[in-house]
Amino acid sequence: MKWETKICINLLAFSVVSFGGEYAVITNKQMKSLTRAEIKAIFLKKMIFVEDVKVVPINLQARNRLRNKFEKELLHMSFTRLKKYWTKEHYLGHRAPLSMKSQASIKAFVTKVDGAVGYIDATNIDKTIKVIYRWRD
Amino acid sequence: MYKLIVMVVFFLSYLNAESEYELGSGVQVGSLPLFVGGYLSLDYKMGEDSDTYRLNDIAFLAYGTNSKFSYLGEFEYKNFYTQTYAADKITTHQDRRLYAERLYLEYNHDENYKFKIGKYNSPVGFWNLLPINVLRQTTSNPITSDILFPTFTTGVGISRTSFREYELKVEFMLQNNEDLDDEYNSYEIDEHYGINILYEKDDFSLKLNGGYFHRIETASSDKSLYYFLLSMKYEKEKYQLMGEVGEQFSKERVTTPYAGYIQGLYRLSEEHIASLRVESYDDSVANIKESVGIVAYTYRPLYPIALKSEYQFHSIESKNQFIFSFSVLF
Numbered sequence: 001m002k003w004e005t006k007i008c009i010n011l012l013a014f015s016v017v018s019f020g021g022e023y024a025v026i027t028n029k030q031m032k033s034l035t036r037a038e039i040k041a042i043f044l045k046k047m048i049f050v051e052d053v054k055v056v057p058i059n060l061q062a063r064n065r066l067r068n069k070f071e072k073e074l075l076h077m078s079f080t081r082l083k084k085y086w087t088k089e090h091y092l093g094h095r096a097p098l099s100m101k102s103q104a105s106i107k108a109f110v111t112k113v114d115g116a117v118g119y120i121d122a123t124n125i126d127k128t129i130k131v132i133y134r135w136r137d
Numbered sequence: 138m139y140k141l142i143v144m145v146v147f148f149l150s151y152l153n154a155e156s157e158y159e160l161g162s163g164v165q166v167g168s169l170p171l172f173v174g175g176y177l178s179l180d181y182k183m184g185e186d187s188d189t190y191r192l193n194d195i196a197f198l199a200y201g202t203n204s205k206f207s208y209l210g211e212f213e214y215k216n217f218y219t220q221t222y223a224a225d226k227i228t229t230h231q232d233r234r235l236y237a238e239r240l241y242l243e244y245n246h247d248e249n250y251k252f253k254i255g256k257y258n259s260p261v262g263f264w265n266l267l268p269i270n271v272l273r274q275t276t277s278n279p280i281t282s283d284i285l286f287p288t289f290t291t292g293v294g295i296s297r298t299s300f301r302e303y304e305l306k307v308e309f310m311l312q313n314n315e316d317l318d319d320e321y322n323s324y325e326i327d328e329h330y331g332i333n334i335l336y337e338k339d340d341f342s343l344k345l346n347g348g349y350f351h352r353i354e355t356a357s358s359d360k361s362l363y364y365f366l367l368s369m370k371y372e373k374e375k376y377q378l379m380g381e382v383g384e385q386f387s388k389e390r391v392t393t394p395y396a397g398y399i400q401g402l403y404r405l406s407e408e409h410i411a412s413l414r415v416e417s418y419d420d421s422v423a424n425i426k427e428s429v430g431i432v433a434y435t436y437r438p439l440y441p442i443a444l445k446s447e448y449q450f451h452s453i454e455s456k457n458q459f460i461f462s463f464s465v466l467f
Contacts, residue, residue: 041300049248054204076339078374080407087161087440087466088272090174093200093209096162 020137022122023069026110026129031117034132040075042117044085045094050115057097058106058118066103070119073135161441161466163198170201178270180462185455187223191216194270194464196238205246211239215321237318239289253294256317260294260308260333261286261346262368262381271443271464274377274410275433279398280418285383286331286364287350288323291316296333303338310348325354344368346383357422359387377402394419410435428452441466 025039032051034042041047043057060067063079071077077085086096100106106118111128125131158164163174178194196213212235219230241255258266264282267273282288292312299305312329319325331348347365366383382397396418403411414431433447446461 035301037302037304038300041304046298046304047248047300048245049205052247081374084440088267090162091176091198091267091269091272091466093172093198093207095172095202 021069022134022136023066023073023119024122024125024131024135025070025074025117025119025133026107026125027117027132028110028114029128029130030114031130031132034117036074036133039117039133043075043097045089045097053115055115055117056113058109058116059097059099060103060106060119061099061101066119066121067099069137074133160439163467170203172198172200174198174467176269176271176464176466178462178464180270180276180460182458182460184458187221189219189221191220192218196269205244207243207245209239209241209243210237212236213238234320236320238321240317241294249297249299251294251296251298253296254292256289256291257294259287259290259310259329259331261331261348261364262344262366262383263342263370263379264381269464269466270445270462271441271466274400274402274412274435275414275431275447276445276460276462277431277447277449279381279400279414279416280427280429281366281381281383281396281398281416283323284393284418284420285366285385285396286323286346286348287326287329289316289321290329290331292329303336306333306335306337308333308335312350315353324350324352326350327353340372342368342370359389359392359422362387362392375404390421392420392422394421396420408437410437425453427456 027034031053034050038047042055043059045057048054068079071079071082075082089096100109103120103124107120107124107129110116110118122134163172165172175197176194177196180191180193182189193216194213195217196211198209198211200209201207214233215236216230216232221228237256239257241253241257244252246252258268260266262282264273264279265288268278268282268288270276290310290312291314292310294308294310296306296308310329310331310333312326315327316322316325328351329348331346334345336343345365345367349361349363352360352362362385364383364385366381368381370377370379378399378401380397380399382395384391384395385393398414398416400412400414405411412433412435414433415428416431417428419426429452430450431447433445436444442465444463446459448459449457451457
Protein backbone atom coordinates (compact mmCIF):
# COMPACT_ATOMS: atom_id res chain seq x y z
CA MET A 1 0.00 0.00 0.00
CA LYS A 2 1.33 3.41 -0.93
CA TRP A 3 2.04 5.91 1.88
CA GLU A 4 -0.50 8.40 0.40
CA THR A 5 -3.21 5.76 0.63
CA LYS A 6 -2.27 4.96 4.23
CA ILE A 7 -2.51 8.64 5.19
CA CYS A 8 -5.92 8.94 3.51
CA ILE A 9 -7.24 5.85 5.38
CA ASN A 10 -5.92 7.15 8.70
CA LEU A 11 -7.43 10.58 8.11
CA LEU A 12 -10.74 8.99 7.23
CA ALA A 13 -10.70 6.81 10.38
CA PHE A 14 -9.75 9.83 12.50
CA SER A 15 -12.61 11.90 11.10
CA VAL A 16 -15.13 9.11 11.81
CA VAL A 17 -13.94 8.84 15.44
CA SER A 18 -13.82 12.61 15.87
CA PHE A 19 -17.06 13.59 14.23
CA GLY A 20 -19.29 10.49 14.69
CA GLY A 21 -21.91 11.11 17.38
CA GLU A 22 -21.64 9.64 20.84
CA TYR A 23 -24.75 8.75 22.82
CA ALA A 24 -25.60 7.51 26.27
CA VAL A 25 -28.30 5.62 28.12
CA ILE A 26 -28.95 7.48 31.35
CA THR A 27 -30.68 6.79 34.64
CA ASN A 28 -31.29 8.36 37.97
CA LYS A 29 -28.25 8.39 40.29
CA GLN A 30 -29.86 5.77 42.56
CA MET A 31 -30.17 3.13 39.84
CA LYS A 32 -27.69 0.25 39.80
CA SER A 33 -25.61 -0.37 36.68
CA LEU A 34 -27.43 -2.29 33.98
CA THR A 35 -26.23 -4.60 31.24
CA ARG A 36 -27.16 -4.10 27.64
CA ALA A 37 -29.52 -7.09 27.83
CA GLU A 38 -31.25 -5.56 30.87
CA ILE A 39 -31.66 -2.20 29.09
CA LYS A 40 -33.23 -4.07 26.17
CA ALA A 41 -35.55 -5.96 28.53
CA ILE A 42 -36.60 -2.67 30.17
CA PHE A 43 -37.44 -0.97 26.86
CA LEU A 44 -39.41 -4.04 25.74
CA LYS A 45 -41.24 -3.98 29.11
CA LYS A 46 -40.07 -7.49 29.96
CA MET A 47 -38.26 -6.21 33.04
CA ILE A 48 -40.59 -4.11 35.16
CA PHE A 49 -38.60 -3.72 38.38
CA VAL A 50 -34.95 -3.23 39.23
CA GLU A 51 -34.16 -3.88 42.90
CA ASP A 52 -37.75 -3.22 43.91
CA VAL A 53 -37.92 0.09 42.02
CA LYS A 54 -40.37 0.25 39.14
CA VAL A 55 -38.49 1.18 35.99
CA VAL A 56 -39.86 3.82 33.64
CA PRO A 57 -38.33 3.64 30.17
CA ILE A 58 -38.66 6.89 28.22
CA ASN A 59 -38.38 7.13 24.47
CA LEU A 60 -37.96 10.09 22.19
CA GLN A 61 -40.82 10.46 19.74
CA ALA A 62 -41.32 8.06 16.85
CA ARG A 63 -38.99 8.56 13.90
CA ASN A 64 -36.63 10.68 16.01
CA ARG A 65 -33.05 10.26 14.72
CA LEU A 66 -31.57 9.38 18.13
CA ARG A 67 -34.44 7.01 18.93
CA ASN A 68 -33.78 5.12 15.71
CA LYS A 69 -30.09 4.86 16.58
CA PHE A 70 -30.94 3.64 20.10
CA GLU A 71 -33.38 1.02 18.84
CA LYS A 72 -30.87 -0.23 16.31
CA GLU A 73 -27.94 -0.30 18.75
CA LEU A 74 -29.60 -1.59 21.93
CA LEU A 75 -32.77 -3.36 20.83
CA HIS A 76 -31.52 -4.56 17.43
CA MET A 77 -34.97 -3.83 16.02
CA SER A 78 -36.22 -1.52 13.31
CA PHE A 79 -39.09 0.94 13.79
CA THR A 80 -41.41 -1.36 11.81
CA ARG A 81 -40.46 -4.46 13.77
CA LEU A 82 -41.04 -2.60 17.03
CA LYS A 83 -44.47 -1.48 15.88
CA LYS A 84 -45.34 -5.12 15.28
CA TYR A 85 -43.93 -6.03 18.68
CA TRP A 86 -46.10 -3.44 20.47
CA THR A 87 -49.21 -4.45 18.56
CA LYS A 88 -48.70 -8.01 19.82
CA GLU A 89 -47.99 -6.74 23.32
CA HIS A 90 -51.28 -4.81 23.29
CA TYR A 91 -53.03 -8.17 23.01
CA LEU A 92 -50.93 -9.39 25.96
CA GLY A 93 -51.84 -6.32 28.05
CA HIS A 94 -48.61 -4.35 27.84
CA ARG A 95 -48.08 -0.76 26.70
CA ALA A 96 -45.17 0.76 24.80
CA PRO A 97 -42.89 3.11 26.80
CA LEU A 98 -43.87 6.75 27.16
CA SER A 99 -42.25 9.15 24.76
CA MET A 100 -41.06 12.73 25.21
CA LYS A 101 -40.40 15.48 22.70
CA SER A 102 -36.86 16.46 23.64
CA GLN A 103 -33.68 15.21 25.23
CA ALA A 104 -33.96 18.05 27.77
CA SER A 105 -37.35 16.67 28.92
CA ILE A 106 -35.91 13.16 29.19
CA LYS A 107 -32.93 14.40 31.20
CA ALA A 108 -35.16 16.40 33.56
CA PHE A 109 -37.50 13.42 34.01
CA VAL A 110 -34.64 10.99 34.67
CA THR A 111 -33.12 13.37 37.24
CA LYS A 112 -36.39 13.59 39.19
CA VAL A 113 -37.93 10.13 38.88
CA ASP A 114 -36.51 6.99 40.50
CA GLY A 115 -36.34 4.16 37.98
CA ALA A 116 -36.47 6.39 34.90
CA VAL A 117 -34.25 5.29 31.99
CA GLY A 118 -33.68 7.34 28.82
CA TYR A 119 -31.07 8.16 26.23
CA ILE A 120 -29.43 11.42 25.13
CA ASP A 121 -26.50 12.79 23.16
CA ALA A 122 -23.29 12.44 25.17
CA THR A 123 -22.78 16.19 24.93
CA ASN A 124 -25.78 16.65 27.27
CA ILE A 125 -24.32 14.51 30.06
CA ASP A 126 -23.65 16.17 33.40
CA LYS A 127 -23.31 15.22 37.08
CA THR A 128 -27.07 15.08 37.76
CA ILE A 129 -27.47 11.79 35.89
CA LYS A 130 -25.82 8.39 35.73
CA VAL A 131 -24.54 6.96 32.46
CA ILE A 132 -25.05 3.22 32.18
CA TYR A 133 -24.22 2.63 28.54
CA ARG A 134 -22.40 4.58 25.82
CA TRP A 135 -22.19 3.99 22.11
CA ARG A 136 -20.93 5.73 18.97
CA ASP A 137 -22.15 5.95 15.42
CA MET B 138 -75.98 -7.39 32.15
CA TYR B 139 -72.18 -7.66 32.09
CA LYS B 140 -72.29 -7.78 28.29
CA LEU B 141 -73.91 -4.36 28.32
CA ILE B 142 -71.35 -2.93 30.76
CA VAL B 143 -68.45 -4.26 28.68
CA MET B 144 -69.84 -2.72 25.51
CA VAL B 145 -70.76 0.65 27.04
CA VAL B 146 -67.28 1.09 28.59
CA PHE B 147 -65.73 -0.01 25.34
CA PHE B 148 -67.59 2.32 23.01
CA LEU B 149 -67.45 5.36 25.32
CA SER B 150 -63.70 4.92 25.61
CA TYR B 151 -63.26 4.89 21.85
CA LEU B 152 -65.50 7.93 21.45
CA ASN B 153 -63.31 9.83 23.91
CA ALA B 154 -60.03 8.57 22.46
CA GLU B 155 -57.31 11.16 21.94
CA SER B 156 -56.54 12.24 18.39
CA GLU B 157 -53.20 10.38 18.62
CA TYR B 158 -55.01 7.02 18.69
CA GLU B 159 -53.30 4.37 16.62
CA LEU B 160 -55.09 1.29 15.36
CA GLY B 161 -53.93 -1.80 17.23
CA SER B 162 -53.01 -0.06 20.45
CA GLY B 163 -56.30 0.32 22.34
CA VAL B 164 -57.40 3.41 24.27
CA GLN B 165 -57.14 4.50 27.87
CA VAL B 166 -60.36 5.07 29.80
CA GLY B 167 -59.96 8.61 31.13
CA SER B 168 -56.86 8.66 33.30
CA LEU B 169 -57.70 5.33 34.92
CA PRO B 170 -55.27 2.40 34.86
CA LEU B 171 -57.59 0.83 32.31
CA PHE B 172 -56.98 0.34 28.60
CA VAL B 173 -59.55 -1.20 26.31
CA GLY B 174 -59.26 -2.70 22.86
CA GLY B 175 -60.46 -5.67 20.91
CA TYR B 176 -60.39 -7.58 17.68
CA LEU B 177 -62.64 -9.22 15.15
CA SER B 178 -62.27 -11.83 12.47
CA LEU B 179 -64.32 -12.97 9.47
CA ASP B 180 -63.41 -15.94 7.37
CA TYR B 181 -64.48 -17.96 4.37
CA LYS B 182 -63.63 -21.62 3.82
CA MET B 183 -64.04 -23.41 0.53
CA GLY B 184 -63.73 -27.14 1.04
CA GLU B 185 -64.24 -30.11 -1.26
CA ASP B 186 -67.91 -30.50 -0.27
CA SER B 187 -68.91 -27.28 1.46
CA ASP B 188 -68.44 -23.52 1.69
CA THR B 189 -68.54 -21.73 5.03
CA TYR B 190 -68.84 -18.03 5.82
CA ARG B 191 -68.20 -17.08 9.40
CA LEU B 192 -68.11 -14.05 11.65
CA ASN B 193 -65.81 -15.80 14.05
CA ASP B 194 -64.34 -13.60 16.76
CA ILE B 195 -65.66 -10.39 18.24
CA ALA B 196 -63.59 -9.77 21.32
CA PHE B 197 -63.09 -7.05 23.91
CA LEU B 198 -59.92 -6.56 25.90
CA ALA B 199 -59.42 -4.63 29.12
CA TYR B 200 -56.13 -4.36 30.99
CA GLY B 201 -54.09 -2.11 33.19
CA THR B 202 -51.27 -1.80 35.68
CA ASN B 203 -51.20 -0.31 39.12
CA SER B 204 -47.89 -0.46 40.99
CA LYS B 205 -46.91 -4.14 41.25
CA PHE B 206 -50.26 -5.46 40.06
CA SER B 207 -51.58 -5.78 36.54
CA TYR B 208 -54.70 -7.42 35.19
CA LEU B 209 -56.24 -8.49 31.90
CA GLY B 210 -59.72 -9.52 30.84
CA GLU B 211 -60.72 -10.78 27.41
CA PHE B 212 -64.34 -11.49 26.58
CA GLU B 213 -65.26 -12.95 23.27
CA TYR B 214 -68.09 -14.02 20.99
CA LYS B 215 -66.91 -17.13 19.18
CA ASN B 216 -68.56 -18.40 16.00
CA PHE B 217 -70.95 -15.48 16.29
CA TYR B 218 -72.56 -16.26 12.93
CA THR B 219 -71.80 -19.18 10.61
CA GLN B 220 -73.44 -20.03 7.31
CA THR B 221 -72.60 -23.26 5.54
CA TYR B 222 -73.49 -24.32 2.00
CA ALA B 223 -73.31 -28.08 1.52
CA ALA B 224 -75.13 -30.45 -0.82
CA ASP B 225 -77.53 -27.67 -1.91
CA LYS B 226 -78.47 -26.99 1.70
CA ILE B 227 -77.84 -23.82 3.68
CA THR B 228 -77.40 -24.11 7.41
CA THR B 229 -76.81 -21.27 9.80
CA HIS B 230 -75.49 -21.33 13.33
CA GLN B 231 -75.39 -18.47 15.81
CA ASP B 232 -73.68 -18.40 19.19
CA ARG B 233 -74.50 -15.25 21.15
CA ARG B 234 -72.77 -16.20 24.39
CA LEU B 235 -69.97 -13.94 25.56
CA TYR B 236 -67.13 -16.18 26.73
CA ALA B 237 -64.43 -15.33 29.23
CA GLU B 238 -61.37 -16.10 27.15
CA ARG B 239 -58.73 -14.80 29.58
CA LEU B 240 -59.13 -13.23 33.00
CA TYR B 241 -56.17 -12.88 35.34
CA LEU B 242 -54.36 -10.81 37.89
CA GLU B 243 -50.57 -10.63 37.84
CA TYR B 244 -48.20 -9.63 40.61
CA ASN B 245 -44.68 -8.49 39.72
CA HIS B 246 -42.74 -9.31 42.86
CA ASP B 247 -39.34 -8.01 41.71
CA GLU B 248 -37.12 -7.97 38.65
CA ASN B 249 -37.19 -11.77 38.44
CA TYR B 250 -40.39 -13.18 39.90
CA LYS B 251 -43.98 -12.91 38.66
CA PHE B 252 -47.12 -14.57 39.96
CA LYS B 253 -50.37 -14.91 38.09
CA ILE B 254 -53.82 -16.10 39.08
CA GLY B 255 -56.84 -16.66 36.85
CA LYS B 256 -57.39 -17.97 33.34
CA TYR B 257 -54.56 -17.45 30.87
CA ASN B 258 -53.11 -18.87 27.66
CA SER B 259 -50.96 -21.85 28.61
CA PRO B 260 -47.42 -20.64 27.85
CA VAL B 261 -46.72 -23.74 25.76
CA GLY B 262 -44.85 -23.19 22.49
CA PHE B 263 -44.94 -19.91 20.59
CA TRP B 264 -48.14 -20.26 18.58
CA ASN B 265 -50.39 -20.68 21.60
CA LEU B 266 -49.41 -17.31 23.06
CA LEU B 267 -50.68 -15.29 20.09
CA PRO B 268 -53.69 -17.35 19.09
CA ILE B 269 -55.86 -14.64 17.50
CA ASN B 270 -56.27 -14.48 13.75
CA VAL B 271 -54.91 -10.99 13.16
CA LEU B 272 -51.62 -11.71 14.97
CA ARG B 273 -50.83 -15.16 13.67
CA GLN B 274 -49.33 -15.85 10.27
CA THR B 275 -52.13 -17.96 8.83
CA THR B 276 -55.88 -18.10 9.42
CA SER B 277 -55.61 -21.77 10.35
CA ASN B 278 -53.77 -23.05 13.41
CA PRO B 279 -51.28 -25.88 13.25
CA ILE B 280 -52.69 -29.09 14.68
CA THR B 281 -49.91 -29.08 17.30
CA SER B 282 -51.64 -26.26 19.15
CA ASP B 283 -54.95 -28.18 19.29
CA ILE B 284 -54.23 -31.77 20.18
CA LEU B 285 -51.24 -31.93 22.52
CA PHE B 286 -52.01 -29.76 25.55
CA PRO B 287 -54.74 -27.60 27.12
CA THR B 288 -54.59 -24.23 25.38
CA PHE B 289 -55.83 -22.45 28.53
CA THR B 290 -54.98 -22.86 32.19
CA THR B 291 -57.18 -21.65 35.04
CA GLY B 292 -55.06 -21.49 38.14
CA VAL B 293 -51.74 -20.12 39.26
CA GLY B 294 -48.68 -19.22 37.21
CA ILE B 295 -45.23 -18.63 38.69
CA SER B 296 -42.26 -17.46 36.66
CA ARG B 297 -38.64 -16.53 37.19
CA THR B 298 -36.79 -14.65 34.48
CA SER B 299 -33.12 -13.73 34.43
CA PHE B 300 -31.59 -11.28 31.99
CA ARG B 301 -27.94 -11.77 31.22
CA GLU B 302 -26.59 -11.62 27.70
CA TYR B 303 -29.57 -13.86 27.05
CA GLU B 304 -33.02 -14.22 28.61
CA LEU B 305 -33.81 -17.36 30.57
CA LYS B 306 -37.32 -17.90 31.87
CA VAL B 307 -38.69 -20.79 33.91
CA GLU B 308 -42.44 -20.83 34.39
CA PHE B 309 -44.86 -23.17 36.13
CA MET B 310 -48.57 -23.61 35.36
CA LEU B 311 -50.65 -25.04 38.19
CA GLN B 312 -54.34 -25.86 37.89
CA ASN B 313 -56.30 -27.94 40.37
CA ASN B 314 -59.86 -26.85 39.68
CA GLU B 315 -62.28 -26.67 36.78
CA ASP B 316 -61.80 -24.14 33.99
CA LEU B 317 -63.21 -20.66 34.38
CA ASP B 318 -64.91 -21.12 31.01
CA ASP B 319 -64.06 -24.42 29.37
CA GLU B 320 -66.06 -24.01 26.18
CA TYR B 321 -63.08 -23.17 24.01
CA ASN B 322 -60.27 -24.86 25.81
CA SER B 323 -58.79 -27.63 23.71
CA TYR B 324 -59.53 -30.06 26.59
CA GLU B 325 -62.06 -29.92 29.41
CA ILE B 326 -59.79 -30.34 32.41
CA ASP B 327 -59.66 -30.08 36.17
CA GLU B 328 -55.90 -30.45 36.59
CA HIS B 329 -52.93 -29.09 34.69
CA TYR B 330 -49.33 -28.97 35.91
CA GLY B 331 -46.81 -27.76 33.38
CA ILE B 332 -43.37 -26.27 33.03
CA ASN B 333 -42.09 -23.85 30.44
CA ILE B 334 -38.39 -23.16 29.92
CA LEU B 335 -37.56 -20.34 27.51
CA TYR B 336 -34.12 -19.37 26.26
CA GLU B 337 -33.86 -16.26 24.12
CA LYS B 338 -30.78 -14.62 22.65
CA ASP B 339 -31.02 -11.86 20.06
CA ASP B 340 -33.19 -13.23 17.24
CA PHE B 341 -33.25 -16.85 18.39
CA SER B 342 -35.70 -18.39 20.89
CA LEU B 343 -35.95 -21.94 22.14
CA LYS B 344 -38.67 -23.37 24.35
CA LEU B 345 -39.15 -26.64 26.13
CA ASN B 346 -42.50 -27.54 27.64
CA GLY B 347 -43.72 -30.52 29.56
CA GLY B 348 -46.80 -31.21 31.61
CA TYR B 349 -49.62 -33.33 32.88
CA PHE B 350 -53.37 -32.72 32.68
CA HIS B 351 -56.53 -34.55 33.69
CA ARG B 352 -59.61 -34.61 31.45
CA ILE B 353 -63.06 -34.61 32.97
CA GLU B 354 -65.41 -35.17 30.03
CA THR B 355 -64.20 -37.84 27.70
CA ALA B 356 -65.37 -41.15 26.33
CA SER B 357 -61.73 -42.13 25.97
CA SER B 358 -60.04 -44.14 28.70
CA ASP B 359 -57.09 -41.74 28.55
CA LYS B 360 -58.08 -39.25 31.22
CA SER B 361 -54.60 -38.58 32.61
CA LEU B 362 -52.30 -37.32 29.89
CA TYR B 363 -48.71 -36.13 29.67
CA TYR B 364 -47.17 -33.98 26.94
CA PHE B 365 -43.95 -32.36 25.91
CA LEU B 366 -43.23 -29.83 23.21
CA LEU B 367 -40.00 -28.45 21.80
CA SER B 368 -40.28 -25.13 19.92
CA MET B 369 -37.87 -22.82 18.16
CA LYS B 370 -38.15 -19.44 16.49
CA TYR B 371 -35.61 -17.43 14.53
CA GLU B 372 -36.66 -14.00 13.36
CA LYS B 373 -34.97 -11.38 11.24
CA GLU B 374 -36.42 -8.25 9.65
CA LYS B 375 -37.19 -10.02 6.38
CA TYR B 376 -38.01 -13.53 7.42
CA GLN B 377 -39.02 -15.83 10.26
CA LEU B 378 -38.56 -19.54 10.84
CA MET B 379 -40.64 -21.27 13.44
CA GLY B 380 -41.19 -24.89 14.37
CA GLU B 381 -42.79 -26.96 17.11
CA VAL B 382 -42.78 -30.70 17.69
CA GLY B 383 -44.21 -32.73 20.53
CA GLU B 384 -45.75 -35.90 21.84
CA GLN B 385 -48.64 -36.85 24.11
CA PHE B 386 -49.01 -40.05 26.12
CA SER B 387 -50.84 -41.66 28.99
CA LYS B 388 -49.53 -44.31 31.37
CA GLU B 389 -51.01 -47.01 29.15
CA ARG B 390 -50.03 -45.85 25.64
CA VAL B 391 -48.71 -43.13 23.39
CA THR B 392 -51.80 -41.16 22.35
CA THR B 393 -50.03 -38.85 19.90
CA PRO B 394 -46.64 -40.26 18.89
CA TYR B 395 -45.76 -36.99 17.13
CA ALA B 396 -47.30 -33.71 16.04
CA GLY B 397 -45.22 -30.95 14.60
CA TYR B 398 -44.80 -28.24 12.01
CA ILE B 399 -42.20 -26.01 10.51
CA GLN B 400 -43.15 -22.66 9.06
CA GLY B 401 -41.19 -20.17 7.02
CA LEU B 402 -42.32 -16.62 6.45
CA TYR B 403 -40.87 -14.09 4.06
CA ARG B 404 -41.77 -10.38 4.06
CA LEU B 405 -41.82 -9.27 0.44
CA SER B 406 -42.47 -5.77 1.79
CA GLU B 407 -44.05 -4.33 4.94
CA GLU B 408 -47.51 -5.10 3.56
CA HIS B 409 -47.00 -8.32 1.63
CA ILE B 410 -46.02 -11.52 3.39
CA ALA B 411 -45.68 -15.03 1.98
CA SER B 412 -45.52 -18.13 4.15
CA LEU B 413 -45.23 -21.85 3.87
CA ARG B 414 -46.01 -24.41 6.57
CA VAL B 415 -45.57 -28.16 6.61
CA GLU B 416 -47.35 -30.10 9.33
CA SER B 417 -47.49 -33.74 10.22
CA TYR B 418 -49.13 -35.66 13.04
CA ASP B 419 -50.17 -39.09 14.17
CA ASP B 420 -53.22 -39.16 16.43
CA SER B 421 -53.54 -42.70 17.78
CA VAL B 422 -56.82 -41.96 19.59
CA ALA B 423 -58.63 -40.69 16.49
CA ASN B 424 -56.56 -43.07 14.35
CA ILE B 425 -55.51 -40.32 11.94
CA LYS B 426 -52.06 -39.96 10.45
CA GLU B 427 -51.81 -36.95 8.23
CA SER B 428 -49.47 -34.45 6.60
CA VAL B 429 -50.49 -30.98 5.49
CA GLY B 430 -48.78 -28.41 3.31
CA ILE B 431 -50.02 -24.81 3.54
CA VAL B 432 -49.18 -22.02 1.15
CA ALA B 433 -50.30 -18.62 2.38
CA TYR B 434 -50.23 -14.96 1.46
CA THR B 435 -51.08 -12.08 3.77
CA TYR B 436 -51.70 -8.45 2.93
CA ARG B 437 -51.41 -5.99 5.82
CA PRO B 438 -52.23 -2.42 4.71
CA LEU B 439 -51.47 -1.59 8.34
CA TYR B 440 -50.02 -4.17 10.72
CA PRO B 441 -53.22 -4.50 12.84
CA ILE B 442 -55.28 -5.28 9.72
CA ALA B 443 -54.80 -8.57 7.92
CA LEU B 444 -56.30 -9.96 4.72
CA LYS B 445 -55.12 -13.55 4.50
CA SER B 446 -55.51 -16.35 2.04
CA GLU B 447 -54.19 -19.87 2.23
CA TYR B 448 -54.52 -23.16 0.45
CA GLN B 449 -54.14 -26.41 2.37
CA PHE B 450 -52.93 -29.56 0.67
CA HIS B 451 -53.85 -32.54 2.88
CA SER B 452 -52.56 -36.05 2.49
CA ILE B 453 -56.23 -36.98 3.00
CA GLU B 454 -57.35 -35.26 -0.19
CA SER B 455 -60.98 -34.66 0.78
CA LYS B 456 -59.73 -32.21 3.40
CA ASN B 457 -58.02 -29.85 0.93
CA GLN B 458 -59.39 -26.35 1.34
CA PHE B 459 -58.98 -22.68 0.57
CA ILE B 460 -59.36 -20.14 3.39
CA PHE B 461 -59.69 -16.39 3.20
CA SER B 462 -60.01 -14.09 6.21
CA PHE B 463 -60.22 -10.48 7.26
CA SER B 464 -59.16 -9.57 10.78
CA VAL B 465 -58.41 -6.42 12.70
CA LEU B 466 -57.03 -5.52 16.12
CA PHE B 467 -58.11 -2.20 17.63
